[in-house]
Amino acid sequence: MRKECFVVDENVKVAADTYKMILKGKVGDDIRAGQFVNVGIEGLYLRRPISVAGWNRDSLTLYYKTVGKGTALMAGMGCGEVVELLLPLGNGFSRELAGDKQVILIGGGVGVPPMMCLAEEFLKDGKNPVVILGFNSKDQVFGEDGFQELESVYGRKIDLRVATMDGSYGVHGTVLDALKEEEKDSGYLFACGPKPMLKALGDLPAKGQFSLEARMACGFGACMGCTCETKTGSKRICKDGPVLLKEEIKW
Ligand SMILES: Cc1cc2nc3c(=O)[nH]c(=O)nc-3n(C[C@H](O)[C@H](O)[C@H](O)COP(=O)(O)OP(=O)(O)OC[C@H]3O[C@@H](n4cnc5c(N)ncnc54)[C@H](O)[C@@H]3O)c2cc1C
Ligand code: FES
Incomplete structure (x- = not known):
């Protein structure tokens, strides 16, 4: 996991309450589908987890829906604004x-x-x-x-x-x-x-x-705040997930 600063390159509405954000910065080469980034938002203590929709070495694409304060602040970000991310987080799909x-x-x-x-x-x-x-x-x-x-x-x-x-x-x-x-x-x-x-x-x-989704705090397995029971024991959604095998999920 790394902490990196990215610059907003595009932040446009694509559907009702839904935005596409392209961030430029040092992405690396080790992201897999199903992993997410934890977005630092000025004025908010907790970062907000958002899935990676697309990436290459210097660019990251996110889509997010405005549901509360954090995502509303993201929607107000303009091109050139700097965003601090933790990435890559979670296990991803196999x-x-x-x-x-x-x-x-x-x-x-x-x-x-x-x-x-x-x-x-x-x-x-x-x-x-x-x-x-x-x-x-x-x-x-x-x-x-x-x-x-x-x-x-x-x-x-x-x-x-x-x-x-x-x-x-x-x-x-x-x-x-x-x-x-x-x-x-x-x-x-x-x-x-x-x-x-x-x-x-x-x-x-x-x-x-x-x-799976869970309310998250740290996003990297340290606080146990996102723990959920599965058929194979308790798991932290942010670190052991968010991807679980279908057969291990307790509904
Ligand atoms: C691994 C992961 C990947 C995600 N990927 C995306 C994504 O790609 N695009 C996207 O739009 N959203 C995604 N989310 C959900 C996103 O993180 C939340 O919508 C966001 O954190 C809400 O922040 P807020 O400050 O706007 O809302 P808040 O003010 O924190 O909450 C507003 C409302 O949303 C609910 N809510 C907030 N966070 C969550 C959550 N994690 N799970 C369920 N309900 C929640 C709250 O209960 C409340 O009703 C993801 C969540 C996780 C855990
Ligand atoms: S959010 Fe801290 S352990 Fe998952």
Whole structure:
């Protein structure tokens, strides 16, 4: 884990209450999908955890939804402003566990960003992922352009499906309604999103890995503030997670 200063290069609204932030600075070369950064915000004691959506050696892409004071302050940051980050944090997804199965990446709301990073890793591996994005309504939809850009950069196809609860865009319903029957059995699921979505996916026979959320303080395993019980003992979501195997999660 490192502490680094980054400069805001872009901070734009991409959907209702949702922003994309590009930060320039020394990223390094050791980030994996599912890991997050802890964002220092002036005037706030606790940093705010945000997943890495994309990265290269000198640039980091984050997407965040404004839900409270910290994310509202982030939305007000202008280009050139300096942000201090702790990175990379958390364990990230283990792609190799999917074996030869069809990989299915599922993001609900602000669970979409880690799936962008993961889709890029699978494209680099030479795999064509299924990607399913779930939102409440059309005004909240974001990220499609990011996946389309990945397709053109890597020259590989992503089977991209979007579902909205109110049916205003894409498939009418939840991410489960966008899954094919055979995928519920034989696919390998990588998911991040609200707990009810993860729980519903947890009931499917397919194996997978889910990224969980918890209120965090330190973000690197020192305070035990994010501990949760699993079938394999208690785990710190920030350090032993946020990604857990589907079968070890206690709902
Ligand atoms: C590993 C991890 C990765 C995350 N990645 C992203 C991301 O990529 N994009 C994004 O928009 N958000 C992400 N989040 C959630 C984000 O950290 C919180 O929304 C943010 O910290 C809220 O800060 P705030 O000061 O704006 O809100 P606060 O004023 O702290 O809280 C506002 C409301 O949000 C709820 N809330 C705050 N933090 C969390 C949390 N961690 N889990 C559940 N509810 C919370 C509070 O209960 C309250 O109702 C992630 C969280 C974790 C743990
Ligand atoms: S937030 Fe401190 S141990 Fe997880």
